[in-house]
Amino acid sequence: MTHNQFLELVREMRHNQRQYFKHRTQSFLQRSKELEKQVDQHLADSNPTQQRTLF
Numbered sequence: 349m350t351h352n353q354f355l356e357l358v359r360e361m362r363h364n365q366r367q368y369f370k371h372r373t374q375s376f377l378q379r380s381k382e383l384e385k386q387v388d389q390h391l392a393d394s395n396p397t398q399q400r401t402l403f
Contacts, residue, residue: 349390361387 349357361383368376 354387354390357383357387357390 361380364376364380364383367373368380
């Protein structure tokens, strides 16, 4: 995913979030959650964290 595609995904997510809080419809809520998952997945894929063990 390119930087511009990611920005567009985030813009769409924020738009749907705002619409949900404005109208409180299930369709906006569901779409917001789907887009949030996509954003979270992209962030996780683009910056994998290396968790260290304590012992």
